[in-house]
Amino acid sequence: MSDTVAMIVFVAFPYAALTLAIVVTVLRWKLAPFTVSSISSQLLESRKLFWGSIPFHWGIVLILLGHLATLFFPATVAWWNGVPIRLYALEITGLALALWAAAGLLVLLYRRLTTARIRAVTTPMDLVVLIVLAVQIASGIWMAVGYRFGSFWSVGVVVPYVWSLLKLSPRPELLQPFPFILQLHVVSFFVLVAIFPFTRLVHLITLPLPYLARPWQRVVRMRHIEPVG
Amino acid sequence: MRVRAQMSMLFHLDKCIGCHTCSVACKNLWTDRRGAEYMWWNNVETRPGTGYPTGWEDQDHYEGGWKPDGDGITLRLQGKGKALARLFFNPALPQLEDYYEPFTHRYEDLFDAPAGDVQPTAVPISMVTGEPMNVDGGPNWDDDLGGSDIFARNDVALDGVDQTIRAQMEEIERVVFNYLPRICNHCLNPACVAACPSGAIYKRGEDGVVLVDENQCRAWRMCVAACPYKKVYYNWSTGKSEKCILCFPRMETGQAPACAHSCVGRIRYMGVLLYDADRIPEAAAVSDAELVDAQLDMILDPNDPVVIAAAHEAGIGDDWLDAARRSPLWKFVKEWGLALPLHPEFRTLAMMFYIPPLSPLVASVERELYRLELPPERQDFELFDRLDKARLPIRYLANLFSVGDEQVIERVLRRMLAVRVYKRRQSVEGVVDDATKDLLASVDMTPEEAEAIYALTTLPTVDERFVLPPYHREMSIETLNDPLAHKGEVGVGYLEPPRRGW
Numbered sequence: 001m002s003d004t005v006a007m008i009v010f011v012a013f014p015y016a017a018l019t020l021a022i023v024v025t026v027l028r029w030k031l032a033p034f035t036v037s038s039i040s041s042q043l044l045e046s047r048k049l050f051w052g053s054i055p056f057h058w059g060i061v062l063i064l065l066g067h068l069a070t071l072f073f074p075a076t077v078a079w080w081n082g083v084p085i086r087l088y089a090l091e092i093t094g095l096a097l098a099l100w101a102a103a104g105l106l107v108l109l110y111r112r113l114t115t116a117r118i119r120a121v122t123t124p125m126d127l128v129v130l131i132v133l134a135v136q137i138a139s140g141i142w143m144a145v146g147y148r149f150g151s152f153w154s155v156g157v158v159v160p161y162v163w164s165l166l167k168l169s170p171r172p173e174l175l176q177p178f179p180f181i182l183q184l185h186v187v188s189f190f191v192l193v194a195i196f197p198f199t200r201l202v203h204l205i206t207l208p209l210p211y212l213a214r215p216w217q218r219v220v221r222m223r224h225i226e227p228v229g
Numbered sequence: 230m231r232v233r234a235q236m237s238m239l240f241h242l243d244k245c246i247g248c249h250t251c252s253v254a255c256k257n258l259w260t261d262r263r264g265a266e267y268m269w270w271n272n273v274e275t276r277p278g279t280g281y282p283t284g285w286e287d288q289d290h291y292e293g294g295w296k297p298d299g300d301g302i303t304l305r306l307q308g309k310g311k312a313l314a315r316l317f318f319n320p321a322l323p324q325l326e327d328y329y330e331p332f333t334h335r336y337e338d339l340f341d342a343p344a345g346d347v348q349p350t351a352v353p354i355s356m357v358t359g360e361p362m363n364v365d366g367g368p369n370w371d372d373d374l375g376g377s378d379i380f381a382r383n384d385v386a387l388d389g390v391d392q393t394i395r396a397q398m399e400e401i402e403r404v405v406f407n408y409l410p411r412i413c414n415h416c417l418n419p420a421c422v423a424a425c426p427s428g429a430i431y432k433r434g435e436d437g438v439v440l441v442d443e444n445q446c447r448a449w450r451m452c453v454a455a456c457p458y459k460k461v462y463y464n465w466s467t468g469k470s471e472k473c474i475l476c477f478p479r480m481e482t483g484q485a486p487a488c489a490h491s492c493v494g495r496i497r498y499m500g501v502l503l504y505d506a507d508r509i510p511e512a513a514a515v516s517d518a519e520l521v522d523a524q525l526d527m528i529l530d531p532n533d534p535v536v537i538a539a540a541h542e543a544g545i546g547d548d549w550l551d552a553a554r555r556s557p558l559w560k561f562v563k564e565w566g567l568a569l570p571l572h573p574e575f576r577t578l579a580m581m582f583y584i585p586p587l588s589p590l591v592a593s594v595e596r597e598l599y600r601l602e603l604p605p606e607r608q609d610f611e612l613f614d615r616l617d618k619a620r621l622p623i624r625y626l627a628n629l630f631s632v633g634d635e636q637v638i639e640r641v642l643r644r645m646l647a648v649r650v651y652k653r654r655q656s657v658e659g660v661v662d663d664a665t666k667d668l669l670a671s672v673d674m675t676p677e678e679a680e681a682i683y684a685l686t687t688l689p690t691v692d693e694r695f696v697l698p699p700y701h702r703e704m705s706i707e708t709l710n711d712p713l714a715h716k717g718e719v720g721v722g723y724l725e726p727p728r729r730g731w
Contacts, residue, residue, distance in 0.1 A: 033444035035730030039468030040448040042322050044357065050318055057317040116358040117325075121465060125731050200730060206447045208316075208426035212309050216423035219233075219506075221434030 001176055009187055010172035014165055017194035024197035025205070038203035044117040052107030059101025060137075066094060071162055074155045081152050090151055095144045102137045105130065125199045132191050139185040147179060158186070231506040232529060232540040234549055235417070235437035235580050236475060236499065237558045238489060239568055240410055241686065242586040243645065244496040247408035249273050249369065251488035258487045259474070264466025266331035266356050269368045270473035271488040273410045277384035277398070277625065278371045282327040285459040286385045286572065292321040294420050294457030294575030295513060302514050302576055304423055306455045312426050321454040325465070329366035331356040357465070375406030386628040394622050405620040407586040410496075412488060413460040413473035414571065414579035415439050417504065417527070418513045421472070424455030437580065438477050443469045443727065457575035467729050481702050485695035499695045500556030501549060502580070503529040503540060513576045517632045520573040528563055552698035557685060558582065565682055567641055569630040585630055585641055587612070588621035613646045613668065644672045648679045
C-alpha cells in the first residue's frame with residue numbers, strides 16, 4: 001500500500017467519517033428529531049427477532065466495550081494478557097461473543113430478507129447497515145482466528161493509531177505493514193462511523209440511562225393558567 | 230393538598246347500543262394513516278368477550294399495570310434495570326396478531342378482471358405487506374357473540390362467576406352481553422409514563438391528558454406492554470408510539486372529543502374532576518378491597534372553600550372551578566355514586582368512569598310462557614330484591630369495575646333501579662306509592678335526587694353532557710407568538726413530516 005493510499009484510507013477517510021458523524025448527528029437531532037428512533041419491528045415479527053436481536057446486541061455491545069477498554073486502558077489489558085491463561089480466557093471470550101453476535105446478525109439479515117412484513121418496512125439503509133456490520137464482525141473473527149492474538153498485538157499497533165487520530169497527529173504508517181484483513185476491519189469501522197447518522201444506528205446514542213434516575217411519573221405543565229374572573 | 234384538574238369522560242353503559250360510531254369517528258379523525266390502521270384509540274367490545282387486543286385484561290400474559298410491592302407498588306412489567314436489559318427484545322409486547330392484521334380489498338380487480346365465466350372478486354390484501362391474506366381477525370371480531378365458546382367463555386373477568394351461572398350464560402335462551410366502549414383512561418398513575426425509558430410520555434398538568442412526545446419516543450415500546458388497558462399503540466410504519474389524545478385540539482377549542490360528540494346513544498359525558506395529587510401514591514397502594522374508595526376519595530369537592538383556595542393556589546382559575554361544579558362527572562361519580570373506574574385493580578387510577586349496565590331478570594319458560602322468578606307483588610320492582618337473578622352476573626360486573634366487590638355494584642344498580650321504578654310509578658300511574666318511597670329511602674335517595682339523575686340520564690342537552698372549561702389557548706399562544714401572526718401561520722405545513730426514520 002502506497003503512502004498516498006494510506007493517507008487517504010487511514011487519515012482522510014477517518015476524519016471525514018468522524019466529522020460527518022458528529023455534524024450530521026447533531027443536525028439530525030436538532031432538525032429531524034422525529035426520525036431518531038430504534039424503529040423496532042417487534043410488533044410485526046417476534047420469534048426470529050428473539051433469536052437475532054438478543055445475541056447480536058449483547059454480543060456486539062460487550063465486544064464494543066472490550067475494544068473501548070483496550071483503547072482507554074491499554075496498559076491494564078497488556079498486564080492482564082501477561083499470563084497466558086488469562087490471555088486465552090480473554091481471547092476465547094471475545095471470539096465466543098463475536099460468533100454469538102455473528103449468529104444473531106445472520107438471523108436478523110435472514111429475517112429482514114425473508115419475512116414479508118419486515119420487508120415492507122425495510123429501507124435500503126437498513127440493509128447497508130447489516131452488510132457493513134457483517135463485514136466488520138467477519139473481519140474481526142478472521143483476525144481472532146488467523147492472527148492470534150489480537151488483544152495482545154493491537155495494544156502496540158491499533159491503540160496508538162487511534163490515539164494518533166484523536167490527538168490530530170495521525171500516524172497511518174502504523175497500520176501500513178499489517179495484513180489486509182486488519183486494514184479492512186479498521187476501514188469498515190470508519191464506514192460504520194460515516195453512515196452512522198444516515199441510518200438507524202443513531203439509536204445507539206439514545207440509550208435511556210437517565211431512566212434509572214428519574215421518578216416514575218412525569219407531569220408537564222405548559223404554563224400556569226392564571227385565575228380569571 | 231395539591232389540587233389538579235382532570236378532564237374525564239363518563240360512559241353510561243346502560244345506554245350503549247354498540248354501534249361503533251365512536252370508533253369510526255375516532256378512526257376517521259386520527260388513525261386513518263399508514264402504520265395506524267390497526268389502532269383503535271376508541272373501541273367497543275362485546276362483553277363477556279375477549280376484547281381488543283385479544284385478552285387484554287390477562288396481566289399474567291401481558292404484564293400491564295402495577296402490582297403491590299411491600300408498602301408501595303411497582304410496575305408488573307419491569308424494574309428500571311430490567312427495562313434497560315429488555316430494550317433489545319421485550320417478551321411482554323403484544324404481537325400484531327393480538328390486535329389483527331389490517332386489511333383492505335383489491336377493489337380494482339372488480340373492474341379490471343378479464344371477461345370470464347365467474348364473477349370477479351376483490352381479494353383481501355394486507356395493509357402491511359400488500360400481499361393477499363386470509364382475514365382471521367378484526368377489532369370487533371367477536372361483536373355480539375355473547376355466549377360463544379371461543380370468545381365469551383374466555384373472558385378473564387368471568388373468574389369467580391358461579392359455574393352453573395356460567396353454563397346458563399352459554400344457553401341460547403339466556404345469552405347476555407353488554408357493550409364496553411374503551412378509550413385511554415388518562416390515568417392519574419399511568420403505567421405507560423412510568424415504563425417509558427426515554428421519558429417521552431407525560432401527563433399534561435392543566436387537564437391531565439396523557440400524551441406521547443413523538444420527537445422523544447425511541448421505539449423502546451415498553452409503554453405498549455405496561456399499559457394494562459393496551460391503549461398505547463406502536464405505529465409500525467413511523468416507529469413511534471401513539472395513543473388517544475382525548476381530542477385535546479378539539480377540547481382546546483371548546484368541542485367535545487370526537488367519540489363523545491358522535492355518540493348516537495348519548496352515553497358519554499365530559500367534565501372536569503378536581504383531585505388531590507398528593508394522595509396518588511397512597512391511593513394506588515392500598516389493599517384491593519379499598520382501591521375503589523381510595524380513588525373516589527381523592528376526588529375533591531369543587532364547592533368546598535378549602536379546595537377552592539388550594540385550587541387557586543395551584544393556578545386553577547375560577548372558570549375551571551365553575552366547570553368543575555357543573556361537571557356531570559362530579560355529579561355521577563361523587564354526588565350520586567353511580568359511576569366506577571374500569572379495573573381499579575390495575576392501580577393506574579383510571580379516570581374514565583363507567584355506569585354499569587342493568588340487565589333483564591333471568592326468566593324460565595313454562596308452557597311456552599316466560600315466568601319471572603319473583604313474587605307477583607314485587608314484579609314491578611324488577612331486580613331490586615333479586616340482583617342475584619340479573620342476567621349479567623353481578624360478580625362479572627364486579628370483576629370489571631370493583632375488584633370483585635359485589636356490594637359496590639349492587640349499591641349502584643339498586644340506585645339506578647330505584648330511579649327507574651320511581652319514574653315509572655310517577656309517569657305510568659301518576660302517583661308514587663309508599664312502597665316506592667321506601668324503595669328510594671332504602672338507597673338514601675331523595676325524590677329530587679332521583680329527578681336530577683333521571684334528567685341528566687335521559688334528557689340532557691349537549692351543553693349539560695359536555696361541560697368543557699375554557700382552555701385559554703390564546704393566552705398560551707401569547708407567551709410564544711403574536712396571536713394574530715399565529716392565526717395566519719397555523720396549518721402551513723409540518724415542522725417535520727411524521728415519516729419513518731432512516
